[in-house]
Amino acid sequence: MxxxxxxxxxxxxxxxxxxxxxxxxxxxxxxxxxxxxxxxxxxxxxxxxxxxxxxxxxxxxxxxxxxxxxEFVRDYVYPMMRANALYEGLYLxxxxxxxxxxxxxxxxxxxxxxxxxxxxxxxxxxxxxxxxxxxxxxxxxxxxxxxxxxxxxxxxxxxxxxxxxxxxxxxxxxxxxxxPFSTDANLLHTSSEGKVLEDPWDEVPDYVFSRTVNPEDAPDTPEVITIDFERGDAVAVNGEGLSPASLLARLNDLGRTHGIGRLDLVENRFVGMKSRGMYETPGGTILHAAHRAIEQLTLDRGAAHLKDELAPRYAELVYNGFWFSPEREMLQAAIDASQDKVTGTVRLKLYKGGVHVTGRRSPHSLYSEKVVTFEDDQGAYDQRDAAGFIKLNALRLRLLGRRDR
Incomplete structure (x- = not known):
């Protein structure tokens, strides 16, 4: 009944x-x-x-x-990209x-x-x-x-x-x-699983790939692009302002051409079993690398490291279906607060499946060439301060060493 x-x-x-x-x-x-x-x-x-x-x-x-x-890219993909979320360290x-x-x-x-x-x-x-x-x-x-x-x-x-x-x-x-296999696709990626992909020892057949050329067949000349960010979100490619969906589509085209974003993954499903899937995320792979690069300049060490601790938890919540949970919303609030100064431009080189960051700049950069230089810093940093810093951090190690030797 x-x-x-x-x-x-x-x-x-x-x-x-x-x-x-x-x-x-x-x-x-x-x-x-x-x-x-x-x-x-x-x-x-x-x-x-x-x-x-x-x-x-x-x-x-x-x-x-x-x-x-x-709406998909603006309200779902972009917030997730701000978090640098990767499930089990790989899946976008x-x-x-x-x-x-x-x-x-x-x-x-x-x-x-x-x-x-x-x-x-x-x-x-x-x-x-x-x-x-x-x-x-x-x-x-x-x-x-x-x-x-x-x-x-x-x-x-x-x-x-x-x-x-x-x-x-x-x-x-x-x-x-x-x-031969099942697929799911959207603007961010295409996933394939089942049938010819079920044996994790068997290489993925070439005909399974639909979003990317084989990296071996990609152009022999690298392509250099720039991505502009405002408060953690990508807003332009090569200086051209684009809406979120249009920007991701543009990066997808670039990623397809250069064979970027393929992932062969054996993952742990929430329902308990392991599954083998093949993912193609061309634009998302480029965007992830670029976002991390602009954060390298603009996030304080404490904030950056805390974000890296939160990211796996955030990714697991998304993977398991808890997007509308209070804990995901709490994490999102913290992540979004970290993005206030994440503004600037990243330069990347795309080549045969690889995304290589070659430059980054920001009006809110925390990088100081004057402080970090190996040349004369004109008093910007007193190297003698390091002695006390090291001794204080070594104190417990020295006490342990004296006890245990």
Whole structure:
């Protein structure tokens, strides 16, 4: 016996899985379905999703396709970049950071159309089910959530196709049969996992990569670029002011050309298992390197080191789906406070998969050439002060040494 559901908002891509889910919701819950498709810069034509939803009986006023690219980069990617967040030291969180925005918009649409439930297509083995549902409940504690992969008996691609054919659901020709791997894409990254990637010893086949050229085939001549920052956020590339989404798209183009941002990772999922994925984050990799470079000039040592301590915790919160948690918001407030003087320009050299910082300058620089020089500093630094500093720091070590020798 299922709970009574009158209307549900489905996160809908128009692909096989979510099209089957759409009909399954109608069959199982006898409810009205509202579809929501988010344009996060995945690079796909989204109008076919509208046409397919209409073909499957969804009312025109209940088909939502929203361009969220600027909001995605401005309110989600940029705050995360200010934190220098890397999950397990490597992953730039491209899939993770998109989920809270999708969840937020689903809840907003649910309120707009008086829906009493939301649904997603994430599987019961992955992290996305957690990320979506933590977002839903944070924004509407009383919302009903439907996760078909945890309820139905359609446990294989073959069964999904059989279900679709039995109900006259259009199936893309290239979806007939087993897909070699699954992908997720947005303006920040593309991730691929499963099938041909499941053995962590096997090298990722070249055809899996879609966002970057092979670094070996990248141009033999380096490309030098500049990125301007204001209060921790990138605002211009090569002197040209750009909106957040346009700037990331520009860096993606540069990263693609030079084969930048590939990552082969075995990660620890929040649900407990290890998984192997291949990530391409061309623009994000460049942006991360540039942001760290401008912080080198503008952040005090204490602030910089504290940020480095907070970053893994911040990254774990994003990865696990706690974007709307008070602890993430507390960390964000501290991180944002650190960015007040993080303004200036970074010069980088892009070459065959590498991002190399070659220069940085800032009107708020803490770097003093006069103090640090090996030449005559004209009294800016008294080297004799170091003797007392060292002796005080050595005191406990000397006491330990005398006791233990």
């Amino acid at each position: 299922t709970d009574q559901i009158n209307r549900v908002v489905l996160a809908y891509s128009g692909g096989l899985d979510t099209s089957v889910i759409l009909r399954w919701l109608q069959d199982t819950y006898a409810c009205e379905v509202v579809t929501f498709t988010a344009d996060l810069g995945q690079g796909e034509e989204l109008e076919p999703a509208r046409e397919k939803a209409l073909l499957m009986g969804i009312k025109p006023e209940h088909v939502f396709i929203d361009d969220l690219r600027e 969180l491209g899939t993770s950071i998109a989920r809270p925005l999708i969840a937020k918009r689903q809840i907003e649409i649910a309120a707009q159309v008086n829906a009493d439930a939301v649904a997603h297509g994430a599987t019961g083995k992955g992290n996305d089910q957690v990320r979506f549902e933590l977002g839903y409940y944070a924004l509407n504690p009383d919302i009903k959530v439907i996760a078909p992969w945890r309820e139905w008996d359609l446990t294989s691609r073959t069964k999904l196709i059989e279900y679709a054919e039995s109900r006259q659901i259009p199936i893309p020709r290239d979806k007939r049969g087993e897909a």
